[in-house]
Amino acid sequence: xxxFIQELKQNRNSTIVWAIALIAIAALYISIFPSxxxxxDIADVVKNFPESFKKTFGITDDFLSAFPSLYALVLxxxxxxxxxxxxxxxxxxxxxEVRDKTAEFxxxxxxxxxxxxHQKLLSVFTLILITDLVFFAVxxxxxxxxIDDPFKFETFFISxxxxxxxxxxxxxxxxxxxxxxxxxxxVIAVSLPAVFxxxxxxxLDTVIGEEKIKFLTPFxxxxxxxxxxxxxxxxxxxxYLAVLMIGAVLTSFVVYQKKDIHTI
Amino acid sequence: MxxxxxxxxxxxxGKSKGIKDVSLSVHKGEILGFIGPNGAGKSTTIRILLSxxxxxxxxxxxxxxxxxxxxxEIKRDIGYLPSEVFYYDKMRVKELLEYSASFYKKDCSGxxxxxxxxxxxxxxxxxxxxxxxxxxxxxxxxxxxxxxxxIFLDEPTGGLDPLIQKNFFELLKEENRAGKTIFFSxxxxxxxxxxxxxxxxxxxxxxxxxxxxxxxxxxxxxxxHLTTKEKAKSELFKLPGVSDLKVEKxxxxxxxxxxxxxxxxxIAQIDLVDFMVGEPDLEEIFMHYYR
Numbered sequence: 001x002x003x004f005i006q007e008l009k010q011n012r013n014s015t016i017v018w019a020i021a022l023i024a025i026a027a028l029y030i031s032i033f034p035s036x037x038x039x040x041d042i043a044d045v046v047k048n049f050p051e052s053f054k055k056t057f058g059i060t061d062d063f064l065s066a067f068p069s070l071y072a073l074v075l076x077x078x079x080x081x082x083x084x085x086x087x088x089x090x091x092x093x094x095x096x097e098v099r100d101k102t103a104e105f106x107x108x109x110x111x112x113x114x115x116x117x118h119q120k121l122l123s124v125f126t127l128i129l130i131t132d133l134v135f136f137a138v139x140x141x142x143x144x145x146x147i148d149d150p151f152k153f154e155t156f157f158i159s160x161x162x163x164x165x166x167x168x169x170x171x172x173x174x175x176x177x178x179x180x181x182x183x184x185x186x187v188i189a190v191s192l193p194a195v196f197x198x199x200x201x202x203x204l205d206t207v208i209g210e211e212k213i214k215f216l217t218p219f220x221x222x223x224x225x226x227x228x229x230x231x232x233x234x235x236x237x238x239x240y241l242a243v244l245m246i247g248a249v250l251t252s253f254v255v256y257q258k259k260d261i262h263t264i
Numbered sequence: 265m266x267x268x269x270x271x272x273x274x275x276x277x278g279k280s281k282g283i284k285d286v287s288l289s290v291h292k293g294e295i296l297g298f299i300g301p302n303g304a305g306k307s308t309t310i311r312i313l314l315s316x317x318x319x320x321x322x323x324x325x326x327x328x329x330x331x332x333x334x335x336x337e338i339k340r341d342i343g344y345l346p347s348e349v350f351y352y353d354k355m356r357v358k359e360l361l362e363y364s365a366s367f368y369k370k371d372c373s374g375x376x377x378x379x380x381x382x383x384x385x386x387x388x389x390x391x392x393x394x395x396x397x398x399x400x401x402x403x404x405x406x407x408x409x410x411x412x413x414x415i416f417l418d419e420p421t422g423g424l425d426p427l428i429q430k431n432f433f434e435l436l437k438e439e440n441r442a443g444k445t446i447f448f449s450x451x452x453x454x455x456x457x458x459x460x461x462x463x464x465x466x467x468x469x470x471x472x473x474x475x476x477x478x479x480x481x482x483x484x485x486x487x488x489h490l491t492t493k494e495k496a497k498s499e500l501f502k503l504p505g506v507s508d509l510k511v512e513k514x515x516x517x518x519x520x521x522x523x524x525x526x527x528x529x530x531i532a533q534i535d536l537v538d539f540m541v542g543e544p545d546l547e548e549i550f551m552h553y554y555r
Contacts, residue, residue: 002366110340
């Protein structure tokens with residue numbers, strides 16, 4: 001498990017930074033919510049926001065007066081940020097060895113390529129899990145502190161779990177790209193277009209259709225507004241997510257076993 | 265027993281040839297020099313043996329086991345120093361060596377101390393802050409810290425100062441006396457001459473020759489260059505063993521193979537300003553030795 005431990009150490013600092021970023025986003029919105037004056041004028045303003053704007057950020061008309069609707073907005077932003085973290089981590093974990101030319105060091109040690117992959121995959125999942133647990137704990141604390149009428153823990157937990165699902169998708173997708181692409185020169189150049197590409201696809205739901213869009217982008221696998229209002233996940237969508245992830249990981253393993261490792 | 269055995273090993277990178285039909289065997293306890301100019305296929309051969317890349321055709325075994333099928337198992341007893349060393353920049357030397365040691369199921373701390381002491385390597389520095397030569401030393405330590413049975417060296421001396429080079433060669437000889445087999449790839453003939461028992465010569469991806477060091481030295485060419493006071497008569501040098509003769513103004517240059525006494529008597533007849541005997545470079549060896 002030496003590679004696993006090594007990766008946890010190497011990624012410790014960046015994981016702390018990402019966790020802080022996620023918490024900061026949540027803290028900003030949750031802390032100002034109590035001080036938003038509740039009157040009809042503001043509700044009217046929100047109602048008159050352009051539809052496309054509301055759609056982009058997942059805003060509903062009552063997001064300034066009802067906490068579940070505000071939390072849906074918070075989650076949308078957190079999902080997007082968390083997706084970038086996961087995609088970066090997934091893409092870089094294998095590709096960095098080629099980019100930094102350390103693959104030669106690692107792969108001439110008595111360790112199989114499959115073992116390298118599975119230790120690294122396990123390490124990135126652990127890092128995401130740690131990020132999410134820290135985020136959940138602080139987030140729940142913030143809600144308890146600032147919100148007079150917070151929702152049930154169950155609703156909080158189920159809706160926030162969407163972060164882990166979205167990140168798991170991007171982690172596997174990044175992992176696939178990081179192993180399959182011959183050389184990833186810059187992780188950001190791969191991860192940002194991927195994450196924002198999927199996000200933009202998610203905004204086209206009226207064009208593509210509510211039912212089809214679910215299968216096209218992880219951001220629409222579930223409806224965050226439904227979740228924060230006490231709804232739950234569709235089982236078939238979770239199965240679909242699992243199938244995609246397993247497919248990505250298996251493909252990475254098969255391709256990486258046969259890949260030539262070049263130095264230059 | 266052969267430690268390394270390759271059969272018709274061939275590697276194409278797309279359409280361009282890496283190596284073709286390389287068949288060689290390395291015996292236990294020998295130091296095999298593997299020489300050839302840059303791009304001849306030295307690194308390609310080593311990288312196939314380490315299963316970093318896969319051959320297009322042919323096969324290779326190390327310790328009698330197929331390098332692809334038993335890669336991880338074989339590598340327990342292999343040490344490798346790549347031609348260009350790259351390590352995790354943010355780590356300290358000590359951390360990197362400990363990480364490297366963690367792959368082998370034995371205690372390597374004594375050996376780390378011993379070798380890095382011999383090479384004068386500071387263990388507390390960050391990898392990023394090291395000079396090229398010092399990174400190379402890290403490479404040597406990480407390649408040898410687990411006392412491997414087979415050591416691959418890919419152009420190992422670049423960046424090392426003469427004193428450290430000497431220590432490094434001593435270390436290799438010591439390992440060799442203890443029965444370790446060494447595969448020494450280089451494009452510097454003198455380096456190979458110093459240490460190797462046998463030499464394999466590779467050119468354009470194909471193995472040209474493999475023979476003992478003694479034989480290679482017996483047949484060795486010298487590059488001789490003279491600066492004379494007056495233009496020398498070129499007839500003087502028309503004797504067996506002289507080739508590539510050029511006489512221009514007061515300059516004479518040629519390759520010589522044969523008894524040095526014969527040639528020194530001839531040179532003694534000339535009024536000299538300067539006199540130089542050197543090793544021909546590898547290209548010249550290839551051109552004249554194997555024509």
